[in-house]
Amino acid sequence: MYNFDFEKPSTIADAVSALGTEDAQALGGGQTLLPTMKQRLASPSKLVSLKGIAEMQGICTGDDGALCIGGATTHADVAAGAGAYAGLAGLAAGIGDPAVRARGTIGGSLANNDPAACYPAGALASGATIVTNAREIAADDYFQGMFTTALDEGEIITEVRFPVPEASNYQKFEQPASRFALVGVFVAKFADGVRVAVTGASEDGVFRWSEAEAALSGNFSADAIVDMAPGADGMISDLHGTAAYRAHLVGVLTRRAVAAALSLPT
Amino acid sequence: MPKDSGIGASPKRREDVRFLSGTGNYTDDIQVTGQAYVHFLRSDVAHAKINGLNLDAASAMPGVVKIFTGADFEGVGGIPCGWQVTDRHGEPMQEPAHPVLAQGKVRYVGDQIAAVVAETLEQARDAAEAIEVDLEELPAVVDMKAALAEGATKVHDDLTSNLCYDWGFVEENKPAVDAAFEAAAHVTTLELRNNRLVANPMEPRVAIGDFNRATGESTLYTTSQNPHVIRLLMGAFVLGIPEHKLRVVAPDVGGGFGTKIFHYAEEAFCTFAAKALNRPVKWTSTRSEAFISDAHGRDHVTKIELALDADNNFTALRTDTYANMGAYLSTFAPSVPTWLHGTLMAGNYKTPLIYVNVKAVFTNTVPVDAYRGAGRPEATYQLERVIDKAARELGVDPIALRRQNFITEFPYATPVAVEYDTGDYHGTMDALEKMADLSGFEARRKESEARGKLRGFGVNCYIEACGIAPSNLVGQLGARAGLYESATVRVNATGGIVVMTGSHSHGQGHETSFPQVIAEMIGIDESMVEIEHGDTANTPMGMGTYGSRSIAVGGSAMVRATEKIIAKAKKIAAHLMEAAEADIELKDGAFSVAGTDKSVAWGDVTLAAYVPHNYPLEDIEPGLEETAFYDPANFTYPSGAYACEVEVDPDTGKVTIEAFNAADDFGNIINPMIVDGQVHGGIGQGIGQALLENAAYDENGQLLSASYMDYAMPRASDVPFYGVDHSSQTPCTHNPLGVKGCGEAGAIGSPPAVVNAVVDALRSGGHDIHHIDMPVSPSRVWQAMNG
Ligand SMILES: Cc1cc2nc3c(=O)[nH]c(=O)nc-3n(C[C@H](O)[C@H](O)[C@H](O)COP(=O)(O)OP(=O)(O)OC[C@H]3O[C@@H](n4cnc5c(N)ncnc54)[C@H](O)[C@@H]3O)c2cc1C
Numbered sequence A: 001m002y003n004f005d006f007e008k009p010s011t012i013a014d015a016v017s018a019l020g021t022e023d024a025q026a027l028g029g030g031q032t033l034l035p036t037m038k039q040r041l042a043s044p045s046k047l048v049s050l051k052g053i054a055e056m057q058g059i060c061t062g063d064d065g066a067l068c069i070g071g072a073t074t075h076a077d078v079a080a081g082a083g084a085y086a087g088l089a090g091l092a093a094g095i096g097d098p099a100v101r102a103r104g105t106i107g108g109s110l111a112n113n114d115p116a117a118c119y120p121a122g123a124l125a126s127g128a129t130i131v132t133n134a135r136e137i138a139a140d141d142y143f144q145g146m147f148t149t150a151l152d153e154g155e156i157i158t159e160v161r162f163p164v165p166e167a168s169n170y171q172k173f174e175q176p177a178s179r180f181a182l183v184g185v186f187v188a189k190f191a192d193g194v195r196v197a198v199t200g201a202s203e204d205g206v207f208r209w210s211e212a213e214a215a216l217s218g219n220f221s222a223d224a225i226v227d228m229a230p231g232a233d234g235m236i237s238d239l240h241g242t243a244a245y246r247a248h249l250v251g252v253l254t255r256r257a258v259a260a261a262l263s264l265p266t
Numbered sequence B: 001m002p003k004d005s006g007i008g009a010s011p012k013r014r015e016d017v018r019f020l021s022g023t024g025n026y027t028d029d030i031q032v033t034g035q036a037y038v039h040f041l042r043s044d045v046a047h048a049k050i051n052g053l054n055l056d057a058a059s060a061m062p063g064v065v066k067i068f069t070g071a072d073f074e075g076v077g078g079i080p081c082g083w084q085v086t087d088r089h090g091e092p093m094q095e096p097a098h099p100v101l102a103q104g105k106v107r108y109v110g111d112q113i114a115a116v117v118a119e120t121l122e123q124a125r126d127a128a129e130a131i132e133v134d135l136e137e138l139p140a141v142v143d144m145k146a147a148l149a150e151g152a153t154k155v156h157d158d159l160t161s162n163l164c165y166d167w168g169f170v171e172e173n174k175p176a177v178d179a180a181f182e183a184a185a186h187v188t189t190l191e192l193r194n195n196r197l198v199a200n201p202m203e204p205r206v207a208i209g210d211f212n213r214a215t216g217e218s219t220l221y222t223t224s225q226n227p228h229v230i231r232l233l234m235g236a237f238v239l240g241i242p243e244h245k246l247r248v249v250a251p252d253v254g255g256g257f258g259t260k261i262f263h264y265a266e267e268a269f270c271t272f273a274a275k276a277l278n279r280p281v282k283w284t285s286t287r288s289e290a291f292i293s294d295a296h297g298r299d300h301v302t303k304i305e306l307a308l309d310a311d312n313n314f315t316a317l318r319t320d321t322y323a324n325m326g327a328y329l330s331t332f333a334p335s336v337p338t339w340l341h342g343t344l345m346a347g348n349y350k351t352p353l354i355y356v357n358v359k360a361v362f363t364n365t366v367p368v369d370a371y372r373g374a375g376r377p378e379a380t381y382q383l384e385r386v387i388d389k390a391a392r393e394l395g396v397d398p399i400a401l402r403r404q405n406f407i408t409e410f411p412y413a414t415p416v417a418v419e420y421d422t423g424d425y426h427g428t429m430d431a432l433e434k435m436a437d438l439s440g441f442e443a444r445r446k447e448s449e450a451r452g453k454l455r456g457f458g459v460n461c462y463i464e465a466c467g468i469a470p471s472n473l474v475g476q477l478g479a480r481a482g483l484y485e486s487a488t489v490r491v492n493a494t495g496g497i498v499v500m501t502g503s504h505s506h507g508q509g510h511e512t513s514f515p516q517v518i519a520e521m522i523g524i525d526e527s528m529v530e531i532e533h534g535d536t537a538n539t540p541m542g543m544g545t546y547g548s549r550s551i552a553v554g555g556s557a558m559v560r561a562t563e564k565i566i567a568k569a570k571k572i573a574a575h576l577m578e579a580a581e582a583d584i585e586l587k588d589g590a591f592s593v594a595g596t597d598k599s600v601a602w603g604d605v606t607l608a609a610y611v612p613h614n615y616p617l618e619d620i621e622p623g624l625e626e627t628a629f630y631d632p633a634n635f636t637y638p639s640g641a642y643a644c645e646v647e648v649d650p651d652t653g654k655v656t657i658e659a660f661n662a663a664d665d666f667g668n669i670i671n672p673m674i675v676d677g678q679v680h681g682g683i684g685q686g687i688g689q690a691l692l693e694n695a696a697y698d699e700n701g702q703l704l705s706a707s708y709m710d711y712a713m714p715r716a717s718d719v720p721f722y723g724v725d726h727s728s729q730t731p732c733t734h735n736p737l738g739v740k741g742c743g744e745a746g747a748i749g750s751p752p753a754v755v756n757a758v759v760d761a762l763r764s765g766g767h768d769i770h771h772i773d774m775p776v777s778p779s780r781v782w783q784a785m786n787g
Helices: A012-018 A033-038 A075-081 A086-093 A098-103 A106-112 A119-126 A210-218 A243-263 B016-020 B121-129 B171-183 B227-239 B265-277 B287-293 B376-394 B398-405 B425-435 B438-450 B471-476 B510-522 B550-576 B602-610 B672-692 B745-764 B778-785
Strands: A005-007 A024-027 A046-049 A059-061 A067-070 A129-132 A136-138 A157-162 A167-174 A181-190 A193-199 B036-042 B048-054 B064-069 B112-118 B132-137 B163-169 B186-194 B206-212 B217-222 B246-249 B281-284 B300-308 B314-326 B353-362 B454-463 B485-491 B497-501 B529-532 B584-587 B590-593 B599-601 B625-630 B639-648 B655-665 B722-725
Touching: A012 A046, A059 A075, A075 A086, A075 A098, A075 A106, A086 A119, A086 A167, A086 A181, A106 A119, A106 A157, A119 A157, A119 A167, A119 A181, A119 A193, A167 A243, A181 A243, A193 A210, A193 A243, A243 B778, B036 B121, B036 B265, B036 B287, B048 B112, B064 B121, B064 B265, B112 B121, B112 B265, B163 B171, B171 B300, B171 B314, B171 B353, B186 B376, B206 B265, B217 B227, B217 B265, B227 B246, B227 B265, B265 B281, B300 B376, B314 B376, B376 B398, B376 B454, B376 B745, B398 B425, B398 B454, B425 B454, B425 B639, B425 B655, B425 B722, B438 B454, B438 B639, B454 B745, B485 B550, B497 B510, B497 B550, B510 B529, B510 B550, B550 B584, B550 B590, B550 B602, B550 B625, B590 B602, B599 B602, B639 B745, B655 B672, B655 B745, B672 B722, B672 B745, B745 B778
Parallel strands: A005 A046, A024 A046, B036 B281, B217 B246, B314 B353, B497 B529, B655 B722
Antiparallel strands: A059 A067, A067 A157, A129 A136, A129 A157, A167 A181, A181 A193, B036 B112, B048 B132, B064 B112, B163 B353, B186 B300, B206 B217, B206 B281, B300 B314, B454 B639, B485 B497, B485 B625, B584 B590, B590 B599, B639 B655
């Protein structure tokens, strides 16, 4: 690890100004950033911890019924506190291990946009709104490929607003070593249609599987997508699975998510 | 009633108090006053010429003490190989130079280019980044068969090819074996890979070199399974330091699994640099570094053929193996695919004719050497897989086919040069069938099928050879070392005992089990016995711990030394009681005169030995301390039968282990709890190999699974509660304890059971599959099911 300065502001405004320093970087739970720094693969001049900012912590329900999660809220807190949105709480409960969940944050996960991370699927399938210090970004515009997002330099995710669907579920098939998602599928059924978001599978990062969405919007049952799978083109192929295998898993997991969503509360 | 002390009891492991309370003394816990830190600059390419190294900027960095390169080691010895294999034409293997720091070329990702010694570790790392390295990349040799092709790039320019040796065993048997195949009623053939593994002990390697200018003595603290071996190899072959000026200390070691047997360049470097700089030098491997610098294990590609007659008797076995050596020969690498593998090819079966061919190959990968089981898992895996395949091809029950071919008469001389002293293969199979509730399997399979899952049952047998010996034989086979073990038993004046053993404990529990043996022999409490190991300064020359040899060889040495103690103590007791020595009996810690009520306590005798006022000084010396070296007459041959039950999710290919049962014959057992633990750990590693672990290289020689993000270690949730049975016991006939060793059995016996079970499950689902290479990952299973 290289030397760096450290600041822990207590307001968003102070954090934004601290991040004005060249090569300064926001620090959420440090579950991605710190290992990268230990490997000397990142060398921020300054870390600005977001953990001291009270207004970025916790979960509440907005006037429109959406679940509002502070950008620095840990996975453990979402797992325990997002009961109103069981699909999302389940997703958070399945990230990493207890130590990772106790430190890692929703803002950090979405800012990082790892192609095998779970939250991107949850946010995209929910049609969530990513709220930053500067603006509000629709999930559909936010994810722009592996490790790439709409965020500008120094922009902080302060909150994420999740419309709560009628039924939802996240199915994660673990990569055997990292236990990130080899493929993860989040299905959310809203009054006006079904959204299906897939993580882990595509070389372009998280994506919406529109073919399944169309079929499920007409008939929200696993039978509606029997034998359906996206094409293998553009899927990730690596040590842990071929593109064809990943494409196949997308179909399997989507059917399982639908079945689970139907049998479980929201 | 179970015993509560002595042989056969299961006292809790006394070493665990310090291991579990954070008070162990591991090498990295040692801080030598004034120590500097070393960081190795390692190659990030697999094969390249070093055109130049510019150290100017780096040397001027803050805190840098000195930067060493290969040039500093000219005239210094290379890392030696401890075993020379002779090939099928009578020629010695090709043995490349193995410099401490790379000279002229780097040959694998991880090869040491330079070593930076600095005041702090961070300064050393900073300076390493400032070294300008001019590397000219060369094509990487990764695939073994390609490495042997005409015109292939050579890993070592001064060798004639990438072939280390072409070994045939037993060469004279080859024509008869070939003829038996011609005459066979049925031949089953299987091609498979025994996947490359990274050992991953919990504690990464550490080395600290220290030099005392006043005495001229060098000390190396290191994470080793065998400090005396390191002292001999490094002292005699690399640095030219005689043993009396070199001390090697291996304190608490957090797991070895074989990978801490070998003498590594980092050990020689730290010892060398400490003297050159007159300053202690410390290196602690990071986990990332361990992946590319600890010797890897396995990595065999094999074609095996089994010939059977019309009655399904095995008539001949023929194997053709490519064994990856990596870029250099690690300490015992050449012995693993040969003498630790070919000699085990008979397994538990009376196959009369066997021929084993092994081509050992150099590639631009991390050196490969012994890993838990070393050669024996590779032998067992291919044999037990091909037998399963034969059973399926012939439509016979895999257990019945095995039983029909079991060796039943002992001693049994195999056609691959070893003689099994004892065993009862039907006995372990009987125990297994009971434990695994074989008769209930069909019902369990139906229940799984009702849930949409495929269930499979896989069984296999194994034979292990532990405590490789005797020294004069292994010398003929090419070992450049003896394979005895030593113990000094020091009885103190008030009766307590310290055993200084050449065995080394790095998780095996010697500090608990060894005292049980002495307590049993003398009839005293185990708490009166302490075990010292790991420091060449206070233990007799010993060969250390690997190959499940500690209790069979080290324990035997301790028994022999204790017998000498008892003989002398009886003389003293006879004197104290004015009786004839022949009439003295030792029981429950007291000496008595047969047929009388006279007795003296153990403590009275030991006190007399050190306060010899009333003592036969004219006949015997004062004191009570004896040493024994024990060189076994033969290997020991533990054996067993293992069964695995899996469920396969046909939608995803995911395999879950539903049950795993192990029936082992370890001969006599000292501490059943510790033995259970060794079996559990071994099976865990075997399941890891079978389902998860894979050290995979890409075609450029980059290790794809170089961290836990991609290298899948087994976790608690990946393994079931094991059933373990060691009721079948045929004691070893040639060591004093009748013990056989148990450290590797689990890792040897479990992978084929898992794969056999997966194949069984898939076939029950109508998939005409005979084999899936390990690790049997979800992706591979799905691929196999979907063509
Ligand atoms: C062992 C292990 C297992 C894991 N398993 C999983 C898993 O199964 N599924 C999964 O999804 N993830 C997994 N993770 C990743 C984990 O969820 C991380 O917590 C997450 O990816 C990053 O969140 P963080 O708060 O730790 O961010 P940090 O590591 O602190 O930061 C990551 C990046 O985001 C930036 N950042 C942080 N917070 C903000 C913010 N509020 N606004 C803008 N930018 C910000 C940082 O500058 C940095 O670039 C795992 C991690 C580990 C170590």
